[in-house]
Amino acid sequence: MTVSLIASACSDAVAPGYPASPLRLVAPDGTLTDLGRAADIDPDLVRELHRDMARARCLDHAALALQRQGEVSLWLMSWGQEAAQVGSIRAVRDSDMVFPSYREHAAALCRGITPAELLTQWRGHRHAGWDPTAHRFHIYSLVLGTQTLHATGYAAGAAMEGTDEIVVTYFGDGAASQGDVNEALNWAAAAGLPILFFCQNNQWAISTPTTTQMRTPVHRRAAGFGLRTYHVDGNDVLAVLAVTGEAAARVRAGDGPALIEAETYRLAGHSSSDDPGRYRTQAEVELWQGRDPLARSDALLRALGTPDSWFDQLQDELAAFGDEVRKACRGLTGPGLADLFGTVYAEPHDALDQERHDYLRHRDALEAGR
Numbered sequence: 001m002t003v004s005l006i007a008s009a010c011s012d013a014v015a016p017g018y019p020a021s022p023l024r025l026v027a028p029d030g031t032l033t034d035l036g037r038a039a040d041i042d043p044d045l046v047r048e049l050h051r052d053m054a055r056a057r058c059l060d061h062a063a064l065a066l067q068r069q070g071e072v073s074l075w076l077m078s079w080g081q082e083a084a085q086v087g088s089i090r091a092v093r094d095s096d097m098v099f100p101s102y103r104e105h106a107a108a109l110c111r112g113i114t115p116a117e118l119l120t121q122w123r124g125h126r127h128a129g130w131d132p133t134a135h136r137f138h139i140y141s142l143v144l145g146t147q148t149l150h151a152t153g154y155a156a157g158a159a160m161e162g163t164d165e166i167v168v169t170y171f172g173d174g175a176a177s178q179g180d181v182n183e184a185l186n187w188a189a190a191a192g193l194p195i196l197f198f199c200q201n202n203q204w205a206i207s208t209p210t211t212t213q214m215r216t217p218v219h220r221r222a223a224g225f226g227l228r229t230y231h232v233d234g235n236d237v238l239a240v241l242a243v244t245g246e247a248a249a250r251v252r253a254g255d256g257p258a259l260i261e262a263e264t265y266r267l268a269g270h271s272s273s274d275d276p277g278r279y280r281t282q283a284e285v286e287l288w289q290g291r292d293p294l295a296r297s298d299a300l301l302r303a304l305g306t307p308d309s310w311f312d313q314l315q316d317e318l319a320a321f322g323d324e325v326r327k328a329c330r331g332l333t334g335p336g337l338a339d340l341f342g343t344v345y346a347e348p349h350d351a352l353d354q355e356r357h358d359y360l361r362h363r364d365a366l367e368a369g370r
């Protein structure tokens with residue numbers, strides 16, 4: 001995509017000249033906006049992004065069904081937010097450290113985290129299922145907003161080491177009301193840290209709409225802290241990719257932190273335990289179904305000449321992926337009690353080794369007595 005074009009469009013989005021509406025390249029019906037028409041759209045790239053999003057939606061469907069079957073305790077759907085996640089994660093380097101919230105499954109899949117690793121936590125087996133260092137993707141943070149402070153501290157360390165690594169952190173509109181997020185924004189701006197804050201404004205914090213909990217949009221508040229800010233249509237994967245690419249380049253170049261507010265929508269409930277019909281209207285849901293990120297890239301791809309056979313092949317691939325998710329989940333086994341001793345310290349620890357030894361002796365004695 002023509003980066004200079006996006007960069008000049010983004011410059012309108014920088015405080016204090018906020019655009020009235022978020023930056024968009026592709027309209028909800030899949031047609032290109034004026035900015036999109038002027039950009040150099042690569043069909044292969046759109047196909048890759050569409051596939052990433054479709055895999056995430058497939059995972060959500062399978063995981064929710066598994067929860068209904070009692071195989072998973074809880075699941076938080078990323079349904080509707082795939083473009084915000086895929087567009088942003090694909091715009092940064094795989095080596096850039098990411099601190100997610102708890103529903104960034106589409107981003108996690110793009111980082112190579114497997115369905116089994118993702119489901120481990122929600123099946124109740126472990127605190128987290130993947131190695132954050134290997135994937136450069138921290139474990140999920142269920143305590144709202146804490147990850148933004150962890151990320152800011154990490155970015156302070158990266159800045160001291162003088163690498164060109166940047167840090168990305170995801171959070172929601174509800175988390176933006178937390179003190180932690182505001183501390184993180186202020187600290188990052190004051191210290192000029194290499195961090196990109198990515199807010200998925202999905203319009204709801206469980207049953208509280210953004211209209212109730214804020215008078216000033218998140219990106220405008222962030223500008224007040226001194227960050228470079230962007231406002232993008234979070235259901236337009238190409239716009240998110242372009243804006244994140246521009247923002248990440250500025251952060252990497254040493255221009256200080258940035259914040260992107262992506263307007264999106266949580267199409268499903270807050271979690272598998274939530275009934276969103278209790279607090280939002282069907283008319284609102286239908287409005288946002290008309291802005292579905294996958295329907296949008298699907299329509300764009302067809303307009304760009306992608307043949308039906310490509311979509312058929314993708315459907316086959318997704319059917320196999322769904323099977324893989326179900327098999328991986330049912331194959332997961334929880335840790336034994338003895339395993340817990342191995343996850344306390346990174347280095348060997350004499351007292352803990354003794355405790356493990358005592359536990360195993362006790363367990364073996366009990367089993368021998370049966």
Ligand SMILES: Cc1ncc(C[n+]2csc(CCOP(=O)(O)OP(=O)(O)O)c2C)c(N)n1
Binds near residue numbers: 266
């Ligand atoms: C510190 C803290 N307070 C409250 C909660 C309970 N809680 C869990 S999710 C949530 C809403 C979060 O909304 P948002 O940040 O918009 O993210 P979304 O779930 O919509 O992705 C709340 C209040 C929590 N997990 N942590």
